Amino acid sequence: MSALSIQQVSRTFANPRGGQTLALQPVDFEVRDNDFVTILGPSGCGKSTLLRIVAGLDTPSSGRVLLDGQPVSAPGADRGMVFQSYTLFPWLTIEQNVRFGLRERGMSAAEQKERSDFFMQRVGLRGFEHHYPKQLSGGMQQRTAIARALANDPKILLLDEPFGALDNQTRVLMQELLLGIWEASRKTVLFVTHDIDEAIFMANRVAVFSARPGRIKSEIAVEFPHPRHYTIKTSPEFSALKARLTEEIRAEAMASAEH
Secondary structure, three states, X not given: OEEEEEEEEEEEEEOOOOXXXXXXXXXXXXXXXXXEEEEEOOOOOOHHHHHHHHHOOOOOOEEEEEXXXXXXXXXXXXXXXXXXXXXXXXXXXXXXXXXXXXHHOOOOHHHHHHHHHHHHHHOOOOOOOOOOHHHOOHHHHHHHHHHHHHHOOOOEEEEEOOOOOOOHHHHHHHHHHHHHHHHHHOOEEEEEEOOHHHHHHXXXXXXXXXXXXXXXXXXXXXXXXXXXOHHHHHOHHHHHHHHHHHHHHHHHHHHHHHO
């Protein structure tokens, strides 16, 4: 069964000269329950626009998005969003940030604490509950954002280049952390990235976007078994898949440069 159904979704923006810019061609795409799908494409191709539409933060110019058969028209607790920037409330502690959505839903203080403690432990934040975001590294701030999203128990987790601003070593550790959480909980995940290694390592399926105006030009299954270890990135099978995707993305990046 498809948890997420994207049906003929397109997006056109007005430009300063009074004309129209087509950012996203009509997209048809399905994400199954418990699947981990990465969307890979060159910069500016519309992949983040599509994710924002799924999150209910933007409205499609045509088409519709269904989550469990219900149309998406606004943000909702059934979708957890993690952005590239550290979207934490700076005046709240780490624990208060993680508990924010639970508090807004009217959950009891005892249950808020139980859930926040559980997910802070899962992402390695035990001992930092009473720190403020500015006291933590970028990687730890993203751990907080992921814990906050997971604590709300969304139907689907949406991530927009969440590790893009991190140094390479921290990025790799965060990839392993998130993948380990997924392997344990099998939460449905849609993950936008422009990093080919990341797209392959994290996903069961990679959707490759064309240059703007974006469309999904191909879907490639990633059949490496779970649990995955970072050493899989040195395997011949990983290298072959990376070479294939690199050629696809290079062709799209060149097409984009010619526009």
